[in-house]
Amino acid sequence: MARRESKLADKIAIDMTPMIDVVFQLMSFFMCTLKVVTPEGDFNVRMPMAAAAAAAPDDQQVPPVRVKLSAGADGSLASIAMNGSAIADFEELRRKVISLVGADTGPNSLAEKTEVELDCDYSLKYANVVRAITAVSGKVQGGQIVELIKKIKFTPPKKGGS
Amino acid sequence: MGRKKESEVSSTDIDMTPMIDMTFQLITFFMFVMNFSEAEQDDRIQLPSSQLAKPVEGAMESPITLQLTNKGSIVYAGEEVAVADIGAYLEREKTVMLESGKEPNAATVIVRADGRSKTGEVQKIIQTCQEKGFERFALRAQYDEGQ
Numbered sequence: 001m002a003r004r005e006s007k008l009a010d011k012i013a014i015d016m017t018p019m020i021d022v023v024f025q026l027m028s029f030f031m032c033t034l035k036v037v038t039p040e041g042d043f044n045v046r047m048p049m050a051a052a053a054a055a056a057p058d059d060q061q062v063p064p065v066r067v068k069l070s071a072g073a074d075g076s077l078a079s080i081a082m083n084g085s086a087i088a089d090f091e092e093l094r095r096k097v098i099s100l101v102g103a104d105t106g107p108n109s110l111a112e113k114t115e116v117e118l119d120c121d122y123s124l125k126y127a128n129v130v131r132a133i134t135a136v137s138g139k140v141q142g143g144q145i146v147e148l149i150k151k152i153k154f155t156p157p158k159k160g161g162s
Numbered sequence: 163m164g165r166k167k168e169s170e171v172s173s174t175d176i177d178m179t180p181m182i183d184m185t186f187q188l189i190t191f192f193m194f195v196m197n198f199s200e201a202e203q204d205d206r207i208q209l210p211s212s213q214l215a216k217p218v219e220g221a222m223e224s225p226i227t228l229q230l231t232n233k234g235s236i237v238y239a240g241e242e243v244a245v246a247d248i249g250a251y252l253e254r255e256k257t258v259m260l261e262s263g264k265e266p267n268a269a270t271v272i273v274r275a276d277g278r279s280k281t282g283e284v285q286k287i288i289q290t291c292q293e294k295g296f297e298r299f300a301l302r303a304q305y306d307e308g309q
Contacts, residue, residue, distance in 0.1 A: 016178055023185050030192030041215025042272070042300035047292060075280065122282030126230075126275045127210035129284070130303050134212040145214060157285035 043133050045152050064115040065100065065149070067093065069132055071124035080132070090135040097136050097148055115151040122157070206231050210277035215303040222270045222300070226255050230275040234283055245283050252294045266295035274302045 065083060072078040080087040087093050101111040116136045120129055138147045207229050228248065229237040236243045238251055256266045271291050275284050288299060 016182075020178070020182065020185075023182065023189065027185055027189050027192065030189060030196060034192055034196055039217045039305040040209065040302055041212070041217050041305045042302050043212075043215065044270075045299045045301060046297060047288060047299060048267070048297040069281075071281075075278075120281040120285070122280060124281040125277065126279045126281050126284055127277030129281050130210040130212050130277070130301065133301070134214050134303075138214050140213050145216065154285050154288065157282050157289055 043130075043137065043152070047153050062110065062113045062115070064117045064153075065097065065136070066117050066119060067132060067136065069118065069120045069124055069128055071121035075123045075125045077124065077128045090131050093132065094135040094139060094148075098139075101148065111148050112150065114149050115153060116149050117153055117155055119155040204229055204237055204274075206237065207274055207276045208232070208278065209274060209302060209304040211306040212303040213306045215305045217305060222272070224259065224264065224269040225272050225300075226252075226269055226296070227272045227274060228287055230273070230279045230283060230287065232276040232278040234279065236287065245286055248287060249290050249294070252291060252296070256294050256296075267297045269296055270298040270300050271296050272300045272302055 068079075068081040070078045070081075080090070080093060082093060082096055087096060097116075101114050102109070118129065118132060133152055136149050137152065138145050140146075227238075230245075231237060231242075234245060236245055236248050238248065243251060255269070259266050259269055271288075273284060273287060275287075291297075291299070
């Protein structure tokens, strides 16, 4: 028993203070540098130069859906038009796109071949473009993402603007 | 002297083990939660949000990140550059790509544009990239849990 007690006393003799100091320093460092990051995602767009794209005409090519986004004086969204007809909001745009390409989004479907061409005013706030891309590229159905049109391109930027 | 020793012993009597266990657990938690890969995020940019912005899976092949602020300047590799001057920087990226034996169209240009920035400026960036031979773009948006 006497021997065991002396062993115990040896263990306690280790000075914990520096280790605890360092450990707390580490902890406060990690706590302070912690940044709550919001998850981000991408819309992948493949846009070669316009000339190269025009050089490959295809029999099966479907005419592109033209979506025009007009800006108000302050850059907010003034109006949406799809293939020339006015549309009230992005929900309607999505419904129109679905009625145009159908619900089938499998390989070689109409939705896969259709291309959306976004024609935006120079001063339009970029958030509206992302909303338009969201509306045409898919929808969330019961927590699942149903993809619609994947091919998106922009018309050449307009000159002018401030 | 005998008295001092006694008080020293009684102070070490406190069992430190659970506290140290907890502290180490906390440290490991914070170490794992902290990620260095998000270093490209910038406070100057408020991304637009979208429900369909699926989180990026895996690393992209040779990504080039261009961040457009709402004031119309590009944050590229930590410095602020005017939209008109970005061509020279992209030319450099292109040279680096070609020297490592890759075509510029294999690279992905990540466009992190502020939601309040002008669409025309985003298009200008895209056009400049296209002129340099880059054709894959990733328009980055903040993932929105749902409306």
